[in-house]
Ligand SMILES: Cc1ncc(COP(=O)(O)O)c(C=O)c1O
């Protein structure tokens with residue numbers, strides 16, 4: 514895995530500068546054209562900061578030089594004259610200094626010209642979908658977060674929008690439904706909950722060829738800007754649930770939208786001001802605080818997730834995780850992302866067995882959502898994706914027994930022991946002298962040495 518963000522220089526227009534930028538990847542030759550930010554992405558000497566630094570480095574124009582952005586908990590701002598004067602703010606629905614600070618910080622780390630923050634991830638998709646008109650067509654995936662599916666379904670039944678759900682992991686299937694009426698392509702990658710990978714650059718260029726004004730949007734919630742920057746892969750809009758990795762502690766709801774097209778940014782802002790869904794000052798402050806630890810959290814979560822994924826696979830479960838070489842789109846994933854994240858899913862072959870596993874775990878909280886510092890376990894068909902009806906889930910191949918794990922920052926061995934105990938207690942593992950094996954093994958032992966090692970540890974731990 515390369516150092517997060519180290520090579521993500523903004524696109525340069527001049528070919529000479531472009532060649533230079535390849536030679537000096539970390540030098541910000543064009544002075545970067547990102548928006549005015551509470552912290553520039555590069556110091557005056559020109560070397561571009563890596564994302565780890567950008568996440569925490571913030572400057573404000575606070576009169577007392579407060580290190581943490583103040584919370585402007587005020588609905589209104591006094592004007593300097595009856596006509597409004599030159600005041601930047603008048604009313605928090607329209608704008609608030611704490612929100613502006615956060616939005617500028619996010620624009621920088623999302624490699625965008627403008628970022629906007631709203632009250633939830635679904636709020637972000639709602640703002641985006643209000644750019645559509647009756648008769649417009651939307652092309653999206655057949656493995657999609659349940660809430661996104663629900664909103665799109667509502668738009669198709671109440672808003673006259675035609676929604677095509679296709680397998681976006683196969684660009685030819687996307688091509689089949691693209692046309693002049695395609696106003697929006699809405700991609701999620703990795704998909705939730707089947708962890709499938711979508712080729713953003715290929716689909717973005719196909720969509721723009723079919724309709725140059727088509728808005729290609731990517732839900733980047735699973736990876737966060739630390740691991741993937743869809744705007745640099747051809748997307749027009751990237752949106753995320755800030756409730757997840759960006760904030761990291763499940764203590765707030767937030768949604769983020771980011772764009773490079775200023776006109777589109779204005780349209781999104783208009784909708785946010787008109788509908789009143791901008792993020793409240795306290796939540797902006799809390800999200801700003803969470804963002805600063807994104808890298809340390811994600812590094813720890815990924816390390817733990819790799820260990821858990823290897824353990825489950827070596828025990829014989831069918832595991833879906835892009836950090837595993839067995840993932841069918843491992844190379845495609847690594848061509849777009851800088852790390853596999855910390856959400857994985859696996860099958861047990863039996864719904865009741867899955868229920869017993871979920872209920873037997875102790876460290877793993879039974880909870881929807883992901884991206885939090887503590888580890889979560891869930892059954893998507895019963896929980897996060899219950900808003901997709903059972904028939905549709907079946908048509909889309911979402912296994913009812915699927916278990917999703919959202920790996921936290923706890924001690925990896927503790928997490929592994931707790932999961933192993935839950936699997937044994939639920940009757941999902943056979944413990945033999947030569948190790949632990951899934952009762953309904955769905956794959957062969959792909960990492961025998963590691964599997965044996967873990968099995969030996971498991972046997973030792975489970976000895977009375
Ligand atoms: C991939 C994905 N996108 C969007 C959302 C919506 O975010 P929020 O819950 O913040 O509204 C969620 C989860 O809720 C999600 O998993």
Ligand SMILES: N[C@@H](CCSC[C@H](N)C(=O)O)C(=O)O
Nearest residue numbers: 658660881882883896897900
């Ligand atoms: N009851 C909620 C379920 C939220 S799921 C949250 C998250 N996206 C996940 O995938 O776990 C609803 O109806 O939206």
